[in-house]
Amino acid sequence: MSSEKTRNDLRILFLGTPEFAASYLEFLLEKGYNVVAVISQADKPRGRGQKLLPTPVKEVALKYNIPVFQPKSLVREGPQILEKYKPDIGIVVAYGRLLKKPFLDAIPFYNVHASLLPKYRGAAPMQRCLEAGEKVTGVTIFKISEGMDDGDIALQKAFEISECETLGELYEKMIIHGTELLDEFLKRYPVPLVPQDHSQASYAPKIDKNDLHVDFSMPAEMVRNKIRAYDPVPGVKARLNNTEVKLFAACEIEQNDKHSTYKPGTIISIDKSKGGLIACGKGALWIKYIQFPGKNKIGFGDAKNGGLVKEGMCLERIY
Numbered sequence: 001m002s003s004e005k006t007r008n009d010l011r012i013l014f015l016g017t018p019e020f021a022a023s024y025l026e027f028l029l030e031k032g033y034n035v036v037a038v039i040s041q042a043d044k045p046r047g048r049g050q051k052l053l054p055t056p057v058k059e060v061a062l063k064y065n066i067p068v069f070q071p072k073s074l075v076r077e078g079p080q081i082l083e084k085y086k087p088d089i090g091i092v093v094a095y096g097r098l099l100k101k102p103f104l105d106a107i108p109f110y111n112v113h114a115s116l117l118p119k120y121r122g123a124a125p126m127q128r129c130l131e132a133g134e135k136v137t138g139v140t141i142f143k144i145s146e147g148m149d150d151g152d153i154a155l156q157k158a159f160e161i162s163e164c165e166t167l168g169e170l171y172e173k174m175i176i177h178g179t180e181l182l183d184e185f186l187k188r189y190p191v192p193l194v195p196q197d198h199s200q201a202s203y204a205p206k207i208d209k210n211d212l213h214v215d216f217s218m219p220a221e222m223v224r225n226k227i228r229a230y231d232p233v234p235g236v237k238a239r240l241n242n243t244e245v246k247l248f249a250a251c252e253i254e255q256n257d258k259h260s261t262y263k264p265g266t267i268i269s270i271d272k273s274k275g276g277l278i279a280c281g282k283g284a285l286w287i288k289y290i291q292f293p294g295k296n297k298i299g300f301g302d303a304k305n306g307g308l309v310k311e312g313m314c315l316e317r318i319y
Contacts, residue, residue: 013087021093022056027179037085038068078103109144118201121149128204130229139178152193164251166231213318216265220283238315249288259284265315276300
């Protein structure tokens with residue numbers, strides 16, 4: 001049987017909500033997979049005007065004329081969707097809710113997760129692995145169970161993270177590698193499963209506002225990891241002269257004994273191309289861009305020319 005025939009035969013129910021999941025749904029549809037229905041979370045206010053807009057996954061489903069549902073309760077409304085569209089398999093990408101029995105037992109459900117499980121189970125695996133300074137991450141497809149990201153593994157793919165890689169860059173790599181892995185999984189389905197080693201599990205809890213407050217008393221490498229884990233969205237925050245600012249594009253670290261004489265957070269020097277050199281608990285870090293409230297991000301050199309920053313100013317932690 002050809003892979004094209006397999007694609008057309010396997011009836012897929014897709015569950016997902018944000019832009020990340022929408023990329024996977026569009027990939028499946030462009031590849032010719034038979035997505036018979038889509039489930040997404042409720043429409044929410046988005047953008048500056050906070051207008052009620054469809055989820056990114058819903059937008060893709062409507063574009064391709066795929067039936068889309070936004071049930072308040074999968075337990076109550078899910079069985080009717082399954083009965084009407086008779087999917088063979090459910091593919092879940094960032095749906096945002098745990099699936100519960102009996103809906104979970106009706107068909108096999110598989111999740112695409114943005115880490116090498118059992119590491120970084122939970123809501124924010126990409127941010128947490130960057131924050132921890134991991135050199136390798138990957139994507140996992142696993143059979144969903146009632147626990148959080150603890151089901152048996154079908155396929156995994158590992159790849160390296162570069163030293164200065166940002167969340168935005170990792171996000172794009174996750175889509176490329178993840179869609180390739182999903183394609184392989186569906187071509188080979190059913191795939192033998194391997195239980196997770198639960199003793200090796202780690203967790204990636206949801207991001208809260210305190211995670212975005214950068215502390216320059218940490219070593220420069222840890223500060224860099226913090227900044228790149230939230231670059232470009234939502235951006236880490238610090239206080240400069242009683243104004244909250246965001247910081248982006250941290251990469252080069254300098255280790256020089258003279259830097260230890262500066263209070264952590266001090267802007268040691270400003271370079272037009274490299275940005276601002278900021279003193280840290282150990283070493284100093286070049287940060288390229290700064291963003292003031294209500295403004296676009298700008299280079300430290302431009303901010304200096306505009307009288308917004310100067311050497312000797314101090315970026316302080318927000319409490």
